[in-house]
Amino acid sequence: MNIGEIARRSGVSRSTVSYALSGKRSVSEATRQRIQSVIDELGYRPNAAARALKEGRTRTLGLVVPPVRDRLTFMQLDFVASVMAAADRADLDVLLSPAADDHDRSFERIVGGRRVDGVILMEVRLKDPRVERLRDMGLPFVTIGRTARPQDTCWVDVDYASLAERCANHLVDLGHRHLALVNRSAELVASGYGPAHRAREGFNEAVARRGVEGFEFCCADNAAAGESCVQEILRTHPEVTAAVTVNEAALPGVQRALDRAGLEIPARFSVAGVAARYWAEQFHPELTAADVPAADMGAAAVEFLIGRIAEPDSPPPHHLFTPPISLRNSTGPAPTPR
Amino acid sequence: MNIGEIARRSGVSRSTVSYALSGKRSVSEATRQRIQSVIDELGYRPNAAARALKEGRTRTLGLVVPPVRDRLTFMQLDFVASVMAAADRADLDVLLSPAADDHDRSFERIVGGRRVDGVILMEVRLKDPRVERLRDMGLPFVTIGRTARPQDTCWVDVDYASLAERCANHLVDLGHRHLALVNRSAELVASGYGPAHRAREGFNEAVARRGVEGFEFCCADNAAAGESCVQEILRTHPEVTAAVTVNEAALPGVQRALDRAGLEIPARFSVAGVAARYWAEQFHPELTAADVPAADMGAAAVEFLIGRIAEPDSPPPHHLFTPPISLRNSTGPAPTPR
DNA sequence: TTGTAGGCGTTATCAG
DNA sequence: CTGATAACGCCTACAA
Numbered sequence A, B: 001m002n003i004g005e006i007a008r009r010s011g012v013s014r015s016t017v018s019y020a021l022s023g024k025r026s027v028s029e030a031t032r033q034r035i036q037s038v039i040d041e042l043g044y045r046p047n048a049a050a051r052a053l054k055e056g057r058t059r060t061l062g063l064v065v066p067p068v069r070d071r072l073t074f075m076q077l078d079f080v081a082s083v084m085a086a087a088d089r090a091d092l093d094v095l096l097s098p099a100a101d102d103h104d105r106s107f108e109r110i111v112g113g114r115r116v117d118g119v120i121l122m123e124v125r126l127k128d129p130r131v132e133r134l135r136d137m138g139l140p141f142v143t144i145g146r147t148a149r150p151q152d153t154c155w156v157d158v159d160y161a162s163l164a165e166r167c168a169n170h171l172v173d174l175g176h177r178h179l180a181l182v183n184r185s186a187e188l189v190a191s192g193y194g195p196a197h198r199a200r201e202g203f204n205e206a207v208a209r210r211g212v213e214g215f216e217f218c219c220a221d222n223a224a225a226g227e228s229c230v231q232e233i234l235r236t237h238p239e240v241t242a243a244v245t246v247n248e249a250a251l252p253g254v255q256r257a258l259d260r261a262g263l264e265i266p267a268r269f270s271v272a273g274v275a276a277r278y279w280a281e282q283f284h285p286e287l288t289a290a291d292v293p294a295a296d297m298g299a300a301a302v303e304f305l306i307g308r309i310a311e312p313d314s315p316p317p318h319h320l321f322t323p324p325i326s327l328r329n330s331t332g333p334a335p336t337p338r
Numbered sequence C: 001t002t003g004t005a006g007g008c009g010t011t012a013t014c015a016g
Numbered sequence D: 001c002t003g004a005t006a007a008c009g010c011c012t013a014c015a016a
Helices: A003-010 A014-022 A029-042 A048-055 A074-089 A105-112 A129-137 A160-173 A186-190 A194-210 A223-236 A248-260 A277-282 A294-310 B003-010 B014-022 B029-042 B048-055 B074-089 B105-112 B129-137 B160-173 B186-190 B194-210 B223-236 B248-260 B277-282 B294-310
Strands: A060-065 A093-098 A118-121 A141-144 A155-158 A178-183 A213-218 A242-245 A270-275 A288-291 A318-321 B060-065 B093-098 B118-121 B141-144 B155-158 B178-182 B213-217 B242-245 B270-275 B288-291 B318-321
Touching: A003 A014, A003 A029, A014 A029, A048 B048, A060 A074, A060 A105, A074 A093, A074 A248, A074 A277, A074 A294, A074 B093, A093 A105, A093 B074, A093 B105, A105 A129, A105 B093, A118 A129, A118 A294, A129 A141, A141 A294, A155 A194, A155 A294, A160 A178, A160 A194, A160 A242, A160 A270, A160 A288, A178 A194, A178 A223, A186 A194, A186 A213, A194 A213, A213 A223, A223 A248, A242 A248, A248 A270, A248 A277, A270 A277, A277 A288, A294 A318, B003 B014, B003 B029, B014 B029, B060 B074, B060 B105, B074 B093, B074 B248, B074 B277, B074 B294, B093 B105, B105 B129, B118 B129, B118 B294, B129 B141, B141 B294, B155 B194, B155 B294, B160 B178, B160 B194, B160 B242, B160 B270, B160 B288, B178 B194, B178 B223, B186 B194, B194 B213, B213 B223, B223 B248, B242 B248, B248 B270, B248 B277, B270 B277, B277 B288, B294 B318
Parallel strands: A060 A093, A060 A118, A118 A141, A141 A155, A155 A318, A178 A213, A178 A242, A242 A270, A270 A288, B060 B093, B060 B118, B118 B141, B141 B155, B155 B318, B178 B213, B178 B242, B242 B270, B270 B288
Antiparallel strands: A093 B093
């Protein structure tokens, strides 16, 4: 079923069918309706590949997600969902690529084969070969997170430095003098993952400025790691009475370790952090946390990307999200030593 | 950068470049290497749209996921991840569509525009308009879950009936005489969602055969609903000592409600069910459950789909997964009444 | 208001 | 072993 068939059955030329569909030149109401009824009857839809070839654009966005061996966090999942929703609103399709670097086959297929008009890159690292590749290709892209040189790329990000700092300040205000930071995994830190680095900076900044003690712990993105991380904190630094966490996937384990140690929250131990709202509400009592606005970020990323596809040479916009810290029930005054 | 440019710079014709790349006819080693070096230098990759137009296939699979307003469960997420991994292994791309019915724009774009060679349909309902549409279009597809007439479609599914039945039997064997079923949401049941219907059937079957009492409760897919569902069970049927659950997202709430009611697991209350392994291990104590093999299912679905794309007229294969119930620590002998 | 024709980048058939 | 050429289905400049 192609445009020629529709033209034949409507008794007009192919161009008339095309114009009737696109509205780019006027078509008499009579022929227009005749064409439309043939189209409806046969269920014709223009072939996407032919259209892409002719127009030089695919009406498709690439979404590069972290490789699948690690489960996506809820935050990432919310982000994917909101990108899909925003793309759908703009009548754009989303092609998924699980790629950690620019040599991954799916990345190569999508970028090299020009299967997409633009790319959203999740979990970008401070120095990221995928960014170089996209720039070389001249393919519009938006990163989630900043590279080390953010001034000339288009990005959206969460201000982990300021959020970690504010969480730490909040705990110090409550009288805590010995804080732990539950950061992301050591591998992520080593690979130059921005949020982990910036969370560390913000935490250290607050700790130094307020003159209290702070200890950083890296923790893999799962409950079991969260549990052993907290156990290690309690063992090596029993004086710690509060933790800042930027590792939402570890939260159930953090909870379990504190429960098992008999440390009531917040009476004996306070926790504050950055997390998807889901995890914050899953915590018990609910977690005082900056709720990462993944849905807004996804929508913003798509909007930015559409803008860059339209005007590749315009200055790249970016937006740093600094969501408010929602005061819930997991933080309280430091326990008085007995 | 196109094949003509490569041909020009290599001093050969476009067809020779094409054949050098595909290997579909022999090319002398000398010219082959010359071509390859030009390709490497310029970073040429065939344009996917042109190739799709010419070959009549897109090398892309469509993955229709449940609409994004409801968060994907871990089971669904595992499934998506495994589909992506399997597709990547076969050098196929994955186009995502969040579509609940056949009129959703993204479904229409993907299916109508022939953007994919085949479709994997998640969360299929007993009567599903998307299935009709795909059949009408003659587009190969695999469903996750069965329709009411499964004999002539290709599918993979979990045998919820048998698993619910076996969970119930296990609990009866332990001496429980009053069981509850924590099913999926009432809306899902009303919309003809197969797993919910079949879980009900299996549960009822076991209860009837064993001569014990069983009560079914519908429960939305989230922790809060799980909590109030268990509260309702305890309030309306205090004689219930055990539950079968097929609602993994409700598990944290089930746990919390039992904790708050002071019902120790498994001493005072037993729980068994079907869940992604993640949730089973998240439960405390770990949940006796059939671990849904989402990863295997995703791989099987992709394999089936590739087969159907290759031979659309072959009899449609299907596979019913019946994973073993892993005995963990959430089930025990019925408490003796006091 | 409508029709004709060329070309987007590939692959594959037919000649040589 | 290689080259010219037609087609895939669509859009649009040009012509009527």
